[in-house]
Amino acid sequence: MRKLLGGFTGLVLAALYAPIVVMILFSFNQSKTSVKWTGFTLDWYRMLARDEKIHKDLLNTLKISSASTVLATVLGTMAAMAARSSFRGKRLYTTLVALPVMVPDIVLGMAMFALFQMAGVRLSLGTAVIAHTTFNLAYVAVVVSARLQGLDRSIELAAQDLGASPLSAFWKVTLPAILPGVVSGAVLAFTLSFDDFVITYFTTGPGNGTLPMRIYSMVRFEVTPEINAISTVILAASLVLIAGALRFSRVPVAGGGR
């Protein structure tokens, strides 16, 4: 029975990884029609290196994800800390904070679009940053909140009893204790933001496309082997990011996938 289960697990893992491996292999394939292996080439990577539109997409992606990560990490940590106190309407508050995690991405994207349209705000990188911050805030708050639950509050109170101001108690006691949670939250936020397609699609302005948006339009409208190359590069970038995060702290396993 164990053998059967093990074999099945192996099969599932193979189904997860095989397509990715095949795609990486074919990013080095000469053929333009890309179903048959005709020889090794780096042409598609060279094409990528020269493609200025893609460089701009990458820059936009980095701008949106870093700006929203900074904003969301600060706001999300605050939200998680506020949620430790008990107050009236706390249930409503926690539901509100976690709402973007609960609804499908397209709901948040469309709601943001409706707001900007009604307010007459032109879509731009800034509007995308706002939308990303809202959903990242939720993820950061959830991750930091988990870390806070394991924290002994009496240590903070002791610091304050011993004369530390609330602010210095935060910097010297609370923050160091929850830092792994804050960093995990920030890494998760950056990754989600970097990979996001749906919310960006509804909130970024014309001419402000991101890498995932480029992949979407390439797959739908102009399939070339360059997609294999760009996909491989994005994959490699994500892996480097995870490796970095794992070195720093244990990253929560759930996440990604958006």
Added chain:
Amino acid sequence: MKGRFLSLFLPPTAWLVVFLVLPTAVLAVSAFSADGLKALGYSGTWLLFGRSFWIAVVSTAVCLAVSYPVAYFIAGCSPRWRNLLLFLVVLPFWTNLLVRTYALKFCLDPIGWSDASAVIFAIVQNFLPFMILPLYSSIEKLPKRLLEASQDLGASPARTFWKVTVPLTMPGIAAGCILVFIPVLGIFALPEFINERTVLIGSQINLYYGQGNAGAGSALTLVLMVFTVALTWVYSRFRKSEGLV
């Protein structure tokens, strides 16, 4: 103490009011416009909801059927293997969903597999860890004594599984199903990659958005939102939790 609480409470709350509550309110207003109500009056709209619902149910069921044996196997491994296998399960999900779906499409296209079953296969492939992880954590907590007791009292392995293991891991099953079902219900882009003619609720919202018909797009989005929030609410009633997690 109160000042400290307010200084933590106000900034994120202000952000959420302006950029989450307000957009939702605007969405609702826009949904009840003439365009929105017209879209909700089409029988085709409800057919589409039905189809999305059906695809989400089937995907979730397949996901559960595939994930349970995997989670069960991982939970029974030595700690070293356990960590490695969990890492392997989760790793792809830190990478871009469109990239992963494209890679799958790249492999499925040459064999000509692109019907509804291929769309479900792609969804399952992408959402597996959301099912495997909660299942794993509830199977791992399963008290071995109860399984032994059941066997000692003469139950067959199958009976022990259905009468003891499954009921005790129900929290994991429910969590996994919610985590897969909700995002799949509003899924967009992935189905179109596998088959351009797949029209689900997400692609219809996109279509309205592309036509500049914000009213109709908002109406469909609002229905989707109300449904998913209600579902999460029902789920949270069955599960006791404090704070944000």
